[in-house]
Amino acid sequence: MHIPNALISLLPLGLLAVAVRLPAPSGPYNVGFTQHIFNHSTPNDPTPGPGTSYLTSIFYPTRSSLAPNTSVPYFDPTSAAIWGEVFNILPADLESLETTLQWQAPLLSAKDDVERVKDRPTLVFSPGGGMNAAYFTSLLSDLASQGYTVLALDHPGEAPYLPLPYGNPGVVGWDIYMPYSDALIVEIYQFRRADMLHLLGPSGFPALVETYGAYFNTEAYGAFGHSIGGATATGAMDRNRNIIAGFNIDGGLFGDSVNASMHGRPYFMTMNPNHLAQDADSWPAFATRYYNESKTAPGWLDWTTVEGSAHLAFSDVALWVELLPQIPNTTAQVDLGNVTGTRMDSLLKSYAGAFWEFVRGGEYDGKLLDGEVEEWPEVVFNARVRSNGTQGY
Template structure:
């Protein structure tokens, strides 16, 4: 078994890996992602689970996956001790794609505290225990850490948030606790339809393993933590959204799902939500690039809701593009670009900070309604003046009078 986390640790102590990166982060003026909106600060730790992927199509080892855990803490961040956003290898790879110097990417600073103390007040603990633990799967070929702004914001509201990385899929994945990083597919890897289905299947298997009795629940029991291991929420970006949907189809303990700009692949196309709340948001190009999954999925959900009850929102963020639903749009907005470089990726015409605000607002409003009934009617029931970019394509509500679509 590879070296693992230490949730019981009560003092801030950066592992050798992170400590060695801090000087690099300080070599350029730090650029901090937006401060999380919740009442808590955010702790962070990681765990490497042993799990075999039969005939793994990636260059990775095929016998592990990495889980990052974001959780609320009352610990106050100390100067220059936040978890680094980038490792040097990944900064070079991704900087080349977006015309940003690796040194500037290395200047990105998070508010995450490595293995910060858990909550101690009973009221805080009861909140975390009663709200579902949320599990996130990133877009294809992307590190889950490139959604740090969103994931840390949710954790600051009182949630335990898990994210998944499959070593060998992203161009490079730095592993914790002194384990070597894993070189994966080239960043311009062409994905065939059959390969996408393979990716979906191993990701779904890993999410199910993580939420199964020998995964996260066993880890929580081992360390005596108070995290919820009975109810989960699943969400993801791109193929990660299909992963969440497919896992939701198989696991009744997943009480709700959130699809961030993701088509459906493999058997997730026919997933049954059995009336559980489900939110879908997308960029406008999905109407042309993915007409065969979202509309049938919505229609089937509506038919199921006539019997099972249900709640679904389907929205478009006008002016957005696929990768703008990640931190990447923040990198591009906040950091200097290499002069006279040719744009290689379209991020739409909504600014990074605005996309960040939109996504956080809708994601946290959805989960807070699922968790504690705090329902924002303006936001979740129709187009809102404050967020004109968000357009509703479909809304499904079940009540005693039947299903409203």
Template structure:
């Protein structure tokens, strides 16, 4: 559906609806939120966007108590109409979603808090193709509530609509049903990777932190993402030693990320059971190469499948569909699997938080990170690599998945 069509019915459908809350973040802190537009040129930008900026959303811990005056809206009206049409949800119901994010809340000031987390790696996130980073708010805010600073990137013009802060007009992008060719996906990967590298470079996030005198870590990063955002994180990790660990959420590898060499840095891969239908070999070859490198480099890798899941279920979308009323008698357009949104949200948070907690603090949950656990029977381990280069689930990492 194109934007002009949307405005014809946007107003009558956007009537008031009772507020709906995502699950509260599980960490000890509340969550502050701000955004910054970075100047960065994308040569021959394939999207309808301006090609000279990218947007970074920053999630960070705060002790400030949430209030209606500082709360951040989940949806804007334009995006609610677009995405509501896809998932058979009235725009008014999507607009009823509320976050616990607080716009530009004060940073932590307690010395004990600051000393505890100022050296934790800053986490940088890439969303799935054509999706706004805000559609992963549940996961990103949960990480911030644990004490992490989280940076999430958006490329204006890729998603159907991206609202921009500080009075700037939002950017209309590709149609939501945009067909992605293999060559276009590589172009997307290349501009995404360039933006992530620029963000972590001296003129990006480090310069912003210096300008405002914040305590955020600009020396070490963890990189993660969903779909093409995961490829972006992997490619950036290959090129930047400052990225100490990576987490791939159901993302095939594209461009030079296919041959990424991680030099033994920790890496977690999780996927839906149909992943190999669209990506038959990049994960297998990546894991096998990682295992071979680990014989000399050392290393740690987990590769799991969440049985019953689907690609978009690794985002907040599965929560929208579970928590909000659906339009009656509407035809389902997107498969979200048969794991509930709340369950998927809990699974993803549990593993991502546990992984980065180990990387950051050395607290290693052997029960969770070394194999199947009773609490999460959906999570099946396909392979593991440890420092001797051998997988504890067998050495043919691609066995059973070709």
């Protein structure tokens, strides 16, 4: 793990940092948050981590009101130093980011609230490669505020540093600048998929829900992810029919996810304009196969491009760079495109929210899901597949 001395020496300046809050969730509920470490061994784990467990962060709706200065911290000091170097942001400024998450806030208790949310699919999220799930907090919080239970997975040892709850020591992982070979990417996909399938299996989330007597849905799931997390969600869908829909956020398909069959389950894929320069084959082949399957079976697929975006703009990273000051006379070393962080944040929340609302059987927002709209001119539709036919493919 590489933490530059120059950045460490700047940490005392954090006393001057002013708290900056992520965009507020848009739903009717506040957001509770808890974490659980599941025991699950990864054979021949390639990471520096123990290979014996994974961390699940649980976002859920609550009616509890957030008290001042009690939200779940966004950054821990070690991670802030690591990621601050990449984006030329003082660690103290990254630590100043605030969430609206409430640690282990009470579950919904009013009968009307419980009835409204208990049958929504539980959404399972896998982050981009080498990234902590926490760096997608804005989107995950927003979905929870809409009434969904959201599970986000972290594999200890993959990200440069992963803080663990309940007094457990954090886990140091691969260096943030480590290059990824094609073979290693497939290995990452395989242990990510194994973690997700274990989480949805009898000894994972269902057992945890039974232990605590919660109303969370353990019969129907939605799977989604960013980058390699998109492949994780797709591969898990191929092996678990309780996953009723998938959302791939700018993620190429790897390993056996390339040939995953959706059996007509809804699938949304969105990418940056340069995606096909690195992944010329997997998305077009997937969409073609889905289209061919839809001729004889139900089907629903959207494939969009967000013009002006870049790969990391689909995460909270673009918000860090927009909302926080950079170290003077420096620029971010990673391309985030020319769409602002707050606009990308609103855009992704809008489309993800509309998609999951459709999946759960709620109101269908054809304005967003069926083609280009004036509100989001940067969203271009590459393909739409519908049951027993196609529109715009």
